[in-house]
Amino acid sequence: MTKSYYSTFPWQNFMEFTSLRADRFIVLKAILEKSKLKHDVAEIAGNKHFIVKAPSIKLQKATERIPVILTAHYDRAAGSPGANDNSAAVFILIEAAIKLTKKGETNWLIIFTDKEELLPGESILKQGSYTLAKGIKNIKMDNSMIFCFDAVGTGDSIIISTTLDYLLNRKSSGRKIEKSLTELRNKAYNTAKEQKNLNAYFAPLPFSEDAGFFRAGLAAQTITVLPQKEYLALNAELKKNPDFGHTLINAEAGERKKSKAIPQTWLTLNSPKDNHLRLTPENFRFLARYAEALCS
Numbered sequence: 001m002t003k004s005y006y007s008t009f010p011w012q013n014f015m016e017f018t019s020l021r022a023d024r025f026i027v028l029k030a031i032l033e034k035s036k037l038k039h040d041v042a043e044i045a046g047n048k049h050f051i052v053k054a055p056s057i058k059l060q061k062a063t064e065r066i067p068v069i070l071t072a073h074y075d076r077a078a079g080s081p082g083a084n085d086n087s088a089a090v091f092i093l094i095e096a097a098i099k100l101t102k103k104g105e106t107n108w109l110i111i112f113t114d115k116e117e118l119l120p121g122e123s124i125l126k127q128g129s130y131t132l133a134k135g136i137k138n139i140k141m142d143n144s145m146i147f148c149f150d151a152v153g154t155g156d157s158i159i160i161s162t163t164l165d166y167l168l169n170r171k172s173s174g175r176k177i178e179k180s181l182t183e184l185r186n187k188a189y190n191t192a193k194e195q196k197n198l199n200a201y202f203a204p205l206p207f208s209e210d211a212g213f214f215r216a217g218l219a220a221q222t223i224t225v226l227p228q229k230e231y232l233a234l235n236a237e238l239k240k241n242p243d244f245g246h247t248l249i250n251a252e253a254g255e256r257k258k259s260k261a262i263p264q265t266w267l268t269l270n271s272p273k274d275n276h277l278r279l280t281p282e283n284f285r286f287l288a289r290y291a292e293a294l295c296s
Helices: 011-018 024-035 083-103 128-135 163-170 172-193 210-215 228-240 244-250 281-294
Strands: 038-044 047-053 068-073 108-113 145-149 157-161 199-203 221-226
Touching: 011 024, 011 083, 024 047, 024 083, 038 128, 047 083, 047 128, 068 083, 068 128, 068 281, 083 108, 083 145, 083 281, 108 128, 128 210, 145 172, 145 210, 145 281, 157 172, 157 228, 163 172, 163 210, 163 244, 172 199, 172 221, 172 281, 199 228, 221 228, 228 244
Parallel strands: 068 108, 068 145, 145 221, 157 199
Antiparallel strands: 038 047, 047 108, 157 221
16 A cells, blocks of 8 residues: 555555454444544444434435445455455445545435345345345335445556446346336446546456345445456456356355456455455545545
8 A cells, every 4th residue: 555545544544454453343343533533333233333424414204315325345354464355445435434524515425335245045134235135124225326436446447347237137126226226227337437547347257245235125336346357357258158147246256266257356365365455545546536426
């Protein structure tokens, strides 16, 4: 991480957050308190989610609607620093929340979710985004635009997930949210195209919180980031082999590693190699601006 980012708030707490010994709930709570961002903790199904709110939002009525909700999971796989998956996204959204608050923007909510990383054999019904969507009654989420930031710390190319397309093809019950997904995807892409220093593409991902929201009946759009070279190799394989998207989503991690088209960035996730040395902090400010722009 460059000194300029490492020395600024909240990034000066990044190494502590990614330490293998860190209690990430405690560290994140301290950062949010120091930032003076308005926030609550919602404990649902044993998971603790941070809800960061614009100062004017009270969220006291079930009918209250938030136009834009940004999420990033703060948990990580055991034994991994989790720098890219998903610490960078958490800090980028904290930065965006601080700027949105200073600008007086009121049409946003940011949720740092727990339990995105499932243990072997665990169902998607255990995922934090699923239980969150089912458990929160005082936020009108079904008409909100939900964008999930996941593994956005390495690269210069925004990848807008098309994973739910594969799920929609198999689940007729999901067709009712297809229109909402199209709106989310268009907003994510068009907003990215308006930003400088960032590219924007579409691709299926082997990970997502949007699947948990989808199973709960909500439309959500996962956004990740890759180096452009890695995306181009992935896209070439997707064009050459139409079934590769299904393999990417459904295959076990060991099977994915056999393909040279799998982005190296993804192969390091959930491993000890997912450390700060693989991040590209020169792009963080552009990603924070992108998150802000999604809320406008």
